[in-house]
Amino acid sequence: MSQRTNDSISNNNMLKDQIDSPPSDDGSCGRGGGGVSLKKGPWTSAEDAVLVEYVQKHGEGNWNAVQKHSGLLRCGKSCRLRWANHLRPNLKKGAFSQEEERIIVELHSKMGNKWARMAAHLPGRTDNEIKNYWNTRIKRRQRAGLPLYPPDLPLQPPLSESQKSQNVHDFCVDADPRHNEILSHHKLEIPRFDNLNAIRGCAFPYASAFPVIPMSSMLNQGLVPSQNCLSASKPLTEAMKLELPSLQYKDTDLFNWDACLPYEPAQPVDTVMQSPPPVLPAQSDRLSGENSGLLDVVVQESNTRNQPSDKSSNSSIVFSPNDMVDFGETDWKECSDPFSPLGCSSASVFSECTPPVGGSPFDFDPSIGLDVKTETMESVLAMDDAEKKVCRSLEYYRPDSLLDGSDWTEQGVESYKDHSAMSEAIEALLRPEYKKYWNNMPAAR
DNA sequence: AATTGAGGCAACCGCAGTGTC
């Protein structure tokens, strides 16, 4: 990718400088003191020089004084941003190194979109750089139909008390930042355990702390094409399907991840092609045994309390990975998220909520090996074909479908396909010993 | 050669937190 030089920008600026831009509403930009029109748009090298000189002379901070003292026709915010992102010393320029990329992925798995905090861990890098990098990475990986995180990415263990105040939001609301990515990406608001309260017969007072977002809002936002698509027989679904607890990964070499990153698939793959991949037995083993994270602890505990599992299911999806659109068998085996009940990142799962178009894998042509049974046939019968396809797709991708025991891989998912096991896991998460994580939830910024 | 779309980057916008008066 091209790297625009400052000079090229400056040249462009000669044509594109925007004088007399409307003032920003926070009063910190726009008109300077004395009614001077402040400039917007790309910075020129001359402006850079003025700013650098000013900072060298007066130091950082008091950015609104820059315009007064230097004559620079820029608002304080703009000056601060320019300095922080481009002019301050010790800034690293150029592509991220492999190590930096690894750190970013790891930090994002822990922090979510806390770019500034991530930048603090990457000397010489700015939050803007990291943010841009991540956003392009998301796009790239979504296009490639790949999970955002390496399968073996270690996630943050339960926080210490000292960390909790700062990170509790990350842990609770962003229990798995992967979820938030898609949610924010699609501007979705997700009910968080609200129905779990009902599920548990109001046995979990903590659940009441979570906002109840009516299903209609989800419907309005296109997440669910029709209420008919929701299974009334599965009250657990709304709460669980989109907000699974944080997934914990085994702490292994992240570069394994790098090694399995065919950013560009052999063939273009529609991002909706997010089918639950087979979970290999070894992966299931890791699920139940080696992970040190909170969820896995409780899942493990639940599994031990809940053997044998309830295999009953009234819906099933028979899926053969071999029948997938040429996605690359290796990709699925190595890059799928083996620890997620979704098999791949939730971001990927929900990366596309739009109705399928012709040729989309959402068509679920039986010829490609998908045998979808919906459990609410009466509702389905009332829908037209397009709606049915969408609903099947959503059913298919709904975590609750993955949780309800659906045998969506022929090989089976021993640890997570058991609905009751996951239910127990969620229940366990809501026990008093974990209450501290759900209480004190700060307001989302 | 022209067009189009994606990738990448820089900058802006709006909001929230904090400090000061």
Added chain:
DNA sequence: TGACACTGCGGTTGCCTCAAT
């Protein structure tokens, strides 16, 4: 204690470059 200014952060937008068609 409230108003205001300043600062920082995250999300979004706009624009340029390049590659594919």
